[in-house]
Every structure is written in C-alpha cells, then in structure tokens.
Amino acid sequence: xxxxxPVKRVIDFNIKPxxxxxxxxxxxxxxxxxxxPFDEIAVEEAVxxxxxxxxxxxxxxxxxxxQAQDTLRTAMAMGADRAILxxxxxxxxxxxxxxxxxxxxxxxxPDLVLLGKQAIDDDMNATGxxxxxxxxxxxxxxxxxxxxxxxxxxxxxxxxGGLETLTLTLPAIVTADLRLNEPRYASLPNxxxxxxxxxxxxAPADLGVDVTPRLTIVSVTEPPARQQGIKVESAADLxxxxxxxxKVI
Amino acid sequence: xxxxxxxxxxxxxIRQASRSAVTAARALGEVHALVTGxxxxxDAAARIDGVAKVLRAAGAxxxxxxxxxxxxxxxxxxxxxxxxVAASGASGKNVLPRAAALLDVQPIPDVxxxxxxxxxxxxxxxxxALATVKSSDAKKVLTVRASSFDPASAEGGAxxxxxxxxxxxxxxxxxxxxxxxxSERPELESARVIVSGGRGMQNExxxxxxxxxxxxxxxxxxASRAAVDAGFVPNDYQVGQTGKIVAPDLYIAxxxxxxxxxxxxxxxxxxxxxxxKDPEAPIFQVADYGLVGDxxxxxxxxxxxxxxxx
Ligand SMILES: Cc1cc2nc3c(=O)[nH]c(=O)nc-3n(C[C@H](O)[C@H](O)[C@H](O)COP(=O)(O)OP(=O)(O)OC[C@H]3O[C@@H](n4cnc5c(N)ncnc54)[C@H](O)[C@@H]3O)c2cc1C
Ligand SMILES: Cc1cc2nc3c(=O)[nH]c(=O)nc-3n(C[C@H](O)[C@H](O)[C@H](O)COP(=O)(O)OP(=O)(O)OC[C@H]3O[C@@H](n4cnc5c(N)ncnc54)[C@H](O)[C@@H]3O)c2cc1C
Numbered sequence: 055x056x057x058x059x060p061v062k063r064v065i066d067f068n069i070k071p072x073x074x075x076x077x078x079x080x081x082x083x084x085x086x087x088x089x090x091p092f093d094e095i096a097v098e099e100a101v102x103x104x105x106x107x108x109x110x111x112x113x114x115x116x117x118x119x120x121q122a123q124d125t126l127r128t129a130m131a132m133g134a135d136r137a138i139l140x141x142x143x144x145x146x147x148x149x150x151x152x153x154x155x156x157x158x159x160x161x162x163x164p165d166l167v168l169l170g171k172q173a174i175d176d177d178m179n180a181t182g183x184x185x186x187x188x189x190x191x192x193x194x195x196x197x198x199x200x201x202x203x204x205x206x207x208x209x210x211x212x213x214x215g216g217l218e219t220l221t222l223t224l225p226a227i228v229t230a231d232l233r234l235n236e237p238r239y240a241s242l243p244n245x246x247x248x249x250x251x252x253x254x255x256x257a258p259a260d261l262g263v264d265v266t267p268r269l270t271i272v273s274v275t276e277p278p279a280r281q282q283g284i285k286v287e288s289a290a291d292l293x294x295x296x297x298x299x300x301k302v303i
Numbered sequence: 304x305x306x307x308x309x310x311x312x313x314x315x316x317i318r319q320a321s322r323s324a325v326t327a328a329r330a331l332g333e334v335h336a337l338v339t340g341x342x343x344x345x346d347a348a349a350r351i352d353g354v355a356k357v358l359r360a361a362g363a364x365x366x367x368x369x370x371x372x373x374x375x376x377x378x379x380x381x382x383x384x385x386x387x388v389a390a391s392g393a394s395g396k397n398v399l400p401r402a403a404a405l406l407d408v409q410p411i412p413d414v415x416x417x418x419x420x421x422x423x424x425x426x427x428x429x430x431x432a433l434a435t436v437k438s439s440d441a442k443k444v445l446t447v448r449a450s451s452f453d454p455a456s457a458e459g460g461a462x463x464x465x466x467x468x469x470x471x472x473x474x475x476x477x478x479x480x481x482x483x484x485x486s487e488r489p490e491l492e493s494a495r496v497i498v499s500g501g502r503g504m505q506n507e508x509x510x511x512x513x514x515x516x517x518x519x520x521x522x523x524x525x526a527s528r529a530a531v532d533a534g535f536v537p538n539d540y541q542v543g544q545t546g547k548i549v550a551p552d553l554y555i556a557x558x559x560x561x562x563x564x565x566x567x568x569x570x571x572x573x574x575x576x577x578x579x580k581d582p583e584a585p586i587f588q589v590a591d592y593g594l595v596g597d598x599x600x601x602x603x604x605x606x607x608x609x610x611x612x613x
Contacts, residue, residue: 070563071428080432148400149409176427177544178412180400183370187404192475193370195397198538208479212538213393214492214547215313219479220369226475232545233532268409272422272435280570283591285582289604292576292594300574300591302553303496303520303609 055202055224057100057109058164059134060155061093061116063125064175071175077273080175089125092170094132096230098237099200100168101133108202109166111135115158117151117265119143123253130248131240137253142265150258150265152184157261159189164225166207171196171229182229192222196231304385305333305355309377311368311394312344314483319493320390320449322351322457327447328388329353329455330417336462337380339365339373345464352459358467365469367478368394374401375470381406381442385420391446391548392492403444410444411436413548415451429544429567449492450550450571484537486524491542494523496553499542499569502529503558503579503598510535512602513557519609525549525569527559543568558598561586578602 065071066088071080089097103109114129115138116122126137140154159167172179186193194200194209198217201208207222212231222228240248258265286292296303306328310321317338328334335356336348345359358380364372377387377398387402389395391413403410415433416424422437423445491497498517504510510530517524525547526540542549544567554572559565561577561584569575570589577590578598587593594601 065428067564071431073432080428147409149404149407152404172545174429174544177429178400178410179396180403180410180412183397183400184404184410186370187374187401190472190475193397193401194476195370196393211393213481214318214539216481216483216537216539218367218481221477221479223475232528233538268440269411269436269438272437274427274432274434277426277430277433277570280575280589281591283575283587283589283593285587285593285595289594289601290608292592293605293608295592296553296574296576300553302574 055109055165056111056113056162057103058159058162058167059093059096059100059112059114059129060151060167060169060181061097061114061125061129062090062170062173063087063116063118063122064090064173067091067174073274073276077275079271079274087121089128090170090173092172092230092232094237095232095234096168096170097129097132097134098235099230102235103202104133113138113162113164115140115155117142117146117154126253127248128240130251131245132238136251139253139255140258140261141255142258144265145267146265147267147269148178148180148184149268150263151181152188153263154258154261154265155185156188157263166224167227169227169229171231182227186227192226194220194222194226195229197228198231198233200228200234305335305383306331306386306388307335307337307377307380307384309337309387309389309395309398310348311390311392312338312340315341315344317344317347318390318392319454319490320392322454323449323452324388324390324447325351325353325455326452327414327417328386331386331420335384337377339368347457349462349464350458350460352456354460354462357462357464359464360467360469362469364474368398369476369478370398370401371476372469372472373398374405375472376467377402378405379470380467384442386443386445389446390449395446399444399446406442406444408440408442408444409438410446411438412446414445414447429563430570431563448548450548484539488517489521489523491523491525491540491547491549494551496520496522497525497549497551498522498555498557499525499527499559500530500535500557501527501559502533504530504535507535512599515606516555516602519606527565556586556590557602559586560584561589
C-alpha cells in the first residue's frame with residue numbers, strides 16, 4: 055500500500071506572528087519556518103504504517119516555494135521514502151492544493167492520502183475534504199486513531215460531542231488531529247540519509263493545474279487588543295469584583 | 304437568491320451554533336435550512352426564527368451527517384443559492400469544504416464578520432491576525448464562528464418542510480459508532496460561564512476540584528490541550544485553535560499558562576479570570592482579573608467567597 059502525505063511549510067508554532075505594517079499579510083521574512091505540526095503527525099502515522107508492514111512506500115509532497123524542500127527533507131528524515139515539490143511562488147489556496155494533489159494521485163495511485171487536519175497559518179481546515187470531494191473518495195477527518203485491514207480504514211474522529219468511528223473503503227483520505235500520535239524527532243544519521251533520498255521538483259502547469267487564487271486579501275490587521283487587566287489580592291476581592299464591578303455573577 | 308444553511312444536530316437536537324449560523328445567513332438573504340435525521344429535527348428547524356423553508360434530507364445515507372452523501376446533496380441544491388453556510392463545528396468543517404470542491408469554489412472558513420455579500424473577515428494564525436478576504440467565486444461557501452453571531456431564537460418560525468432526495472452514489476464510508484461524553488453541564492459553546500483547567504490541575508482526580516466551582520456558577524467545564532492530552536478530561540473539553548472557540552461572559556482559567564493556541568479559543572470572552580502560581584504566565588496578559596497563587600489553596604477560598612452573600 056502506498057501512502058501520500060502532503061506537508062506544508064508554515065511559521066513555527068512557537069513564534070508569535072506579526073502583522074505587516076502595510077496590512078497586506080503577516081511578516082514571514084527572517085521568521086523561523088517549520089513543518090505544520092499536524093503534518094508531522096500525518097508523516098509519523100504514515101511511517102508507523104510502513105514500520106508495521108502495512109504501507110510499502112511513503113511519498114511526501116509540498117506545494118510551495120523552493121524552501122519547502124527543507125520541510126520535505128525533514129519528512130524524509132522522519133522516514134518518508136521520497137518527495138515531490140510542486141514549485142510555485144503563488145499563495146496557493148486549499149482548492150488549488152487539492153487540484154494539484156488530485157493530479158498527483160492520478161500519477162502516483164496511492165491507497166491512502168494522509169493530511170494534517172489544518173495548517174496553522176491560514177487555519178482553513180479544508181484541503182483534505184476538498185481532495186476527497188474532487189476524487190469522490192471516502193474521508194475520515196480529525197482522526198485520533200487509524201486502523202487498516204482488509205481494504206478498509208477504521209478511523210476514530212474527534213467531533214464536537216466526543217468521538218465517532220467510521221469505516222472507509224480504500225482508497226481514502228484521512229486528516230490527522232493532534233492526538234493521533236506523538237511525532238518522533240529525526241535522528242542525525244536519518245537527517246544525513248534523507249539528503250540522499252529522491253526529491254523531484256515539478257510545476258503546477260506540468261500537472262495541468264491552474265492555481266490562481268479565488269480569494270483576494272483586502273487587508274490583514276491586528277485583532278483588537280484587550281484592555282490591560284489587574285491583579286487582585288484575594289479570592290474574596292476577586293468574587294466581589296466579579297459581582298460588583300464586572301457584574302458577571 | 305436565497306441562502307442555504309446546513310443545521311447540524313446531535314442526538315436529534317439542533318446545535319445552538321447552527322442557530323448562530325442562521326443569524327449570520329440572514330444578513331445575506333432569505334434563509335433555507337438543510338437538515339438530516341428524524342422528522343422532529345426538521346420540525347425544530349421550522350420553528351427557528353428567520354428560517355423561511357426547511358429542506359429535509361432523510362434516510363439512512365445521511366443519518367449520521369456523513370460527508371460523502373451530504374456534500375452531494377448540498378452540491379445538488381446549490382444552483383438555487385448564492386451562499387452556502389454552516390456553523391464552524393466539526394460537522395460543518397467536515398462537510399462544507401467537500402461540497403465546495405464539488406462546486407469548484409474556495410470555501411471561506413471561520414467567518415467572524417460579514418462585510419458584504421462577497422467580503423468576509425476571518426482570523427488567521429490562531430487569531431493573531433484578522434484577514435478580510437473577498438471571494439471571486441460565483442457562489443460563496445462559508446462556515447461561521449458561533450461566538451461572533453447571536454443565535455437565532457429557537458421559536459417563532461413556522462416554515463414549510465420539503466423533502467429532498469439524496470443523490471445515488473457509492474457508499475464509500477460507513478458509520479460504526481459514536482461515543483458522546485455525557486455531562487449535565489451546559490455546552491461549552493453556549494455556556495455563559497466557563498471554568499477551564501490546565502496542566503496545573505496535575506491529574507484526573509484533581510481536575511474534579513473544578514466541579515464545585517462550576518456547580519456554583521452554573522458553568523461549563525473546559526480544558527487546555529495539555530490537560531486533554533494527559534487524559535484528565537475527554538477531547539471535547541478542549542478550548543483553543545484546534546478545539547472549541549468560546550466567548551462566554553466569564554472565563555476562569557485555572558492552572559493554564561495561556562499559550563497562543565489556547566488564547567485563540569477564548570480571548571474574546573467578555574471577562575477573563577486567571578488563577579496561576581506563576582506571575583509571569585502569559586494568561587495574565589489577557590486576564591481582566593488575575594490571582595497569583597496556588598490553585599489548590601485558592602479554589603476553596605473562591606468557593607467560600609461565593610457562598611457568602613454578596
Ligand atoms: C498572511 C497570509 C497572506 C496570504 N496572502 C494571500 C494572497 O495574497 N492571495 C491568496 O490568494 N491567498 C493568500 N493567502 C492564503 C494562503 O496562501 C492559502 O489559502 C492558505 O494558506 C491555505 O490554507 P491552509 O494551508 O490553512 O489549508 P488547510 O486546509 O488548513 O491545510 C490542511 C492540510 O492540507 C495540506 N496542505 C495545505 N497546503 C499545502 C501545501 N501548500 N502543500 C502541501 N500540503 C498542503 C497539509 O497536509 C495541511 O495540513 C494568504 C494567507 C496568509 C496567512
Ligand atoms: C498545532 C498546535 C495546536 C494546539 N492547539 C491547542 C488548543 O486548541 N488548545 C490548547 O489549550 N492548546 C493547544 N496547543 C498547545 C499549547 O501550545 C500549550 O501547550 C497548551 O495550551 C498548554 O496547556 P496548559 O496551559 O494547561 O499547560 P502549561 O503550559 O504546562 O501550563 C500550566 C500552568 O499551570 C500553572 N500551575 C501549575 N501548578 C499550579 C498550581 N498549583 N497553582 C496554580 N497554577 C499552577 C503553571 O504556572 C503553568 O502556567 C496546541 C499546540 C500546537 C502545536
């Protein structure tokens with residue numbers, strides 16, 4: 055079974071993003087970038103499937119700028135076998151990414167595409183569902199557990215009221231939630247090995263995909279700041295203020 | 304053109320968040336509501352104030368709001384609508400992007416404000432920035448944050464109900480089971496007061512120390528990711544970028560440091576209280592009232608203060 059894992063390069067989750075002064079976006083120049091945390095979880099799951107003998111090959115793909123190569127190398131250091139970079143300088147939207155991935159699915163014929171449930175930059179939480187729609191495949195989103203057997207994936211999903219379990223006929227799409235696993239750190243020898251693993255670069259046009267965005271950013275602004283609060287001295291003071299000042303209890 | 308709103312329900316009850324989606328949709332046009340499930344769900348939808356028509360997709364295929372048949376139903380109905388809207392809960396986020404793909408539309412998730420029929424405001428980077436985006440798609444597909452729109456009243460409407468057919472398609476997915484965490488407390492998304500615990504609660508036993516406080520305030524109980532990951536409480540308690548987005552009148556964070564991913568889920572609360580032993584904890588930067596100290600000493604003191612008449 056072949057597993058395809060799309061990975062996105064985003065601002066590291068530990069960094070507080072700053073809105074650009076001209077209101078066109080968020081500052082990324084000189085900012086530490088890393089693999090989207092949910093995608094690390096997806097890579098980890100795919101590599102574990104390979105270690106269990108269920109998956110035979112793990113292919114990672116990123117749609118983005120040249121530096122996304124680093125993200126792909128990280129994924130290969132975690133255990134992915136090879137990588138594809140779909141090179142574009144355009145800020146690609148989930149619809150465009152899903153179209154690129156659909157074209158790659160036609161080329162690669164994976165049995166499972168494992169994505170992150172959301173990218174922590176634009177927080178769209180959409181790409182996996184859209185790819186599933188374009189392919190007409192089953193989808194298991196927000197997965198906290200995946201079991202593969204007999205041409206089916208049994209997926210436990212984190213939903214608003216608790217957990218739901220579905221079976222999906224393969225090929226299928228699964229998107230990873232935080233509690234699916236804890237991703238490993240790549241060891242130094244594996245980082246070295248990853249440098250020699252194959253990385254192919256192609257253009258969206260080679261796949262016949264138009265990545266023109268449908269959304270235009272009118273402005274990006276700071277959210278309204280909260281008024282500076284105060285420290286209270288005691289529980290009694292706190293309760294009195296909640297009653298008499300804030301009037302919320 | 305009218306607006307199609309998908310109302311999701313849990314155990315036959317339409318989520319309050321979906322009634323917030325109705326309010327958002329009314330700003331865009333006449334509201335037609337799509338529901339699945341029993342006739343009772345459709346009846347409840349018909350009574351929601353502001354719903355002009357209810358479309359009921361009944362039957363086994365849609366019973367569990369599976370994305371594959373439901374997205375197909377929405378795509379089928381779409382030609383008659385300018386906008387397709389749902390609340391940004393697990394169900395809306397599962398179904399709407401798939402429907403959008405079928406319609407060749409880029410969806411707009413987590414809308415917090417509607418500027419005009421094609422321009423919307425949505426948070427990005429865990430709420431560190433607000434992006435105003437304009438869609439060039441002929442049809443708009445959006446999910447809206449319930450915390451940003453007041454819920455439409457559950458009563459007051461008397462909309463007609465129409466059956467809609469579910470298009471045939473291969474059943475590629477099947478429902479197996481659901482495990483809902485039971486609680487007598489209010490739902491997180493609609494609670495007026497929330498008491499939330501973090502890693503500082505130390506373990507599952509200690510986490511229960513929040514119950515007496517929540518009881519006194521009629522509060523829902525939430526948690527940080529660290530508390531959920533450590534198994535103190537189930538996943539559906541999580542507040543934050545990847546959990547629930549809440550904006551109650553009062554949010555009390557106990558033993559929570561205030562990571563940006565947690566703040567993303569609660570910083571629009573009207574009044575925020577933080578109880579933490581570390582005076583430098585970032586949660587104090589958003590708290591209206593901060594109390595520095597050991598939570599195990601402070602919690603009983605707060606309860607005692609609440610018990611004395613104010
Ligand atoms: C500051 C800022 C400025 C922007 N400016 C513009 C602009 O000028 N014009 C414009 O049209 N758009 C712009 N965008 C939008 C942006 O480029 C994309 O629309 C958005 O990042 C895609 O959503 P997402 O990554 O949140 O997808 P999600 O649906 O949340 O991603 C889910 C999963 O899909 C996979 N995935 C997603 N993207 C990729 C990828 N590129 N490669 C591989 N896998 C992927 C990953 O597995 C990921 O976990 C901007 C966004 C930001 C934050
Ligand atoms: C992609 C991604 C998504 C995430 N999504 C979310 C999300 O949706 N929600 C979320 O919450 N987090 C999320 N996180 C995790 C987030 O970054 C933090 O790790 C998490 O919020 C920390 O939880 P905490 O505050 O309970 O724990 P900690 O950061 O460990 O803080 C515990 C606090 O308790 C205090 N404390 C300890 N003992 C006591 C005591 N006896 N009395 C008083 N105070 C005490 C400490 O001073 C400390 O401030 C996400 C992370 C990533 C990478």
